[in-house]
Amino acid sequence: MQLELSPEDAAFRDEMRTFFTTKIPQEIRDAVADRRELTKEQLVTSQQILNEHGLAVPHWPVEWGGRDWSALRRHIWHEEMQRACVPPPLAFNASMVGPVIATFGNREQKERFLAKTANLDIWWSQGFSEPDAGSDLASLRTSAVRDGDEFVVNGQKTWTTLGQYGDWIFCLVRTDPEAKKQRGISFLLIDMTSPGLTVRPIELIDGGHEVNEVWFEDVRVPAENLVGEENKGWDYAKFLLGNERVGVAPVGATKRVLAQAKEWARSVPTGEGTTLLDDPLTAARVAELENQLLALELTALRVVANSADGKPHPASSVLKLRGTELQQAVSELVLDLAGPDSLASGAGDSSALADWARRSAPVYLNLRKASIYGGSNEVQRQIIARTILGL
């Protein structure tokens, strides 16, 4: 049992810290710190700088831009990035389709897509969920029928995050309607400029439009865009979803926001020389959250320090479940710190009320999604009960 990082890992952490705090434009880091929505250009710029330095896709095969890092180093890389308010590489590219193509794609697909995917020259969207297929993803109905050297795709995908920026979409489609549901699914790469493909924004309760519906009406897709084997798509999806679960609860970012929340609390006067941070109930709430986050971070470290490579550790479900709950709890704290000022969400910069307070309600409402996406927290409990407790 030993707490300290090895000298090599400690040096690595310093290297990451220095990079993330010096190489990414300050205005991008400020936007993240202020919890503002980033523009497409900002996200592309940031990822391209990371990629230039070999820091965008470290978990990929080395041949395609990965680094031969331990799980612990990947954890440190991720945590330092969040700590420095650097936006993480686009998940759809770096954590989802990239590893699928790298693992199951053929040589042509790897050469065609991987470098551009790492560099965010291609912006990928995820075509998985459908209106009738959320937790029960395998019941999806978007179909792909073979016609000569093309597939003809019909159907509808939903919850397509940032689909409005998407160049390509990776889709789970039904290629064998007669087979048992998981067995008739394929993994298809689709150019979003294809005729018949329409993206429609969905307005969310936070007032934003970060997700979309994507409609497919007789969209013709070259058969060479099939990844791996036909009707084996569910295996690739499970691989992808396992990876999706690992990074989806951002401990570092939540820690950072909680530390900021203390500063925000300190900025709210409550009487003669006292601030909201002096209020015992607020202080207790903060202390409880800090302790829970500590527990979560230490659990993540236990998982990465002692994980066998390749497969996601069963405790990753614990991390997703608890991580998203804490992310939500911190956003709720910030909302409560804002108090009446939170109502001014629509006010512009001429407002007399602080930025962070005006943003607190949209952020809180937006984060209600966190316990739902990436495998809902109910699904995570099911996974824990089944695979860890044997129930």
Next chain:
Amino acid sequence: MDFTHDDEQQALGEAVRGLLARSYADFENRRRTVADEPGFDEKTWARLAEMGVLGLPFDEEYGGMGAGPVEVGVVAQELGRVLAPEPFLASVVLAGGVVAAAGTAQQKGEVLGDLASGASVLAFAHAEPGARWVPSAAGVTAAESADGWTLSGVKEPVPHGARADLLVVSAAVPGSGTGLFLVSPGATGLARDGYRTFDGGRAARVALDATPAVPLGEAGTDRTSTVAGVLDGARIAACNEALGTMEVALSTTSGYLKTRKQFGVPLSTFQSLTFRAADMYVSLEMARSVTLWATMVLAAASDGGPDENREVAEAASRAALQVSRAGRHIGQEAVQLHGGIAMTAEYSVGSYTSHLTALDHLLGDGGFHLARLAAAVGGHGEVDPLP
């Protein structure tokens, strides 16, 4: 950075597990043992002594094994798994810890030697009526005369105070804070009323009336911070013990859900129950993480300087808070998911809940530690667990 036990530590755990299984593999034995005085099995205590467990954290020159907090944690976990009632926490970690921290070399040699050999059970008489988990003494006062020191006042609850062969007592010393003393069981003016605690343990009311006492170490020094340090170390050991207890409470519950049938199906058919079991697992793992971390923080502390003491105190509070929340959650849910049978004394799970409840209130519950941490939130930005 490594959260796993090395081969020696694992071997220690396995050896202690095997030793305790002789007495407590059968839960009914535990029931019988705690029903009679002294509330633990003297033979098991002797076997623990033989194995070196009772001298585990003390220097070899005093008859100990020279081991550290990690090893103490390993032993504590094993005791917690079977609810072994032997007073390892009370005698070795708490009372022994105070002697190791404050005694003269001769006192350490004699007292810790007898403790380690199993010849003498120690108790730390520190808690006082009306005081809640403070490191100082107030209700028992010390007076010095030409004939030596005497103590007067009441200590309660004193874990294993009635069985103890030697009492380590804290007392308010006029003009010099809190002092530490040794009191022999036959001393004049000493009255000990022992009783069961609700989890099958033992405690006592210890009344002193001009009772002769020998100062532990140098007289006239304020030992408040020494006591605070030992209490924090004991908190971390108690968290380790609670981990063992919580782990078995959960595994017993999972086992029950798989085997118990109602409405023609095992209870594990019902998601409302399996989801609650999953939540128990999450609580357990979160508590384990903070407990292992706090154990390592304590193990890394070596000079006993003020900065280190603060770090250890913070780590102890963090672990205690997490374990308090988890212990309550797991303890309550273990009973609920079993239904009526867990309410019986004969079935084991209710005793697990009881013991978690007792550990929680022995050294400071969640509310106490939350208050400690809340008072300090303004003094740091992010909490970083790695040095």
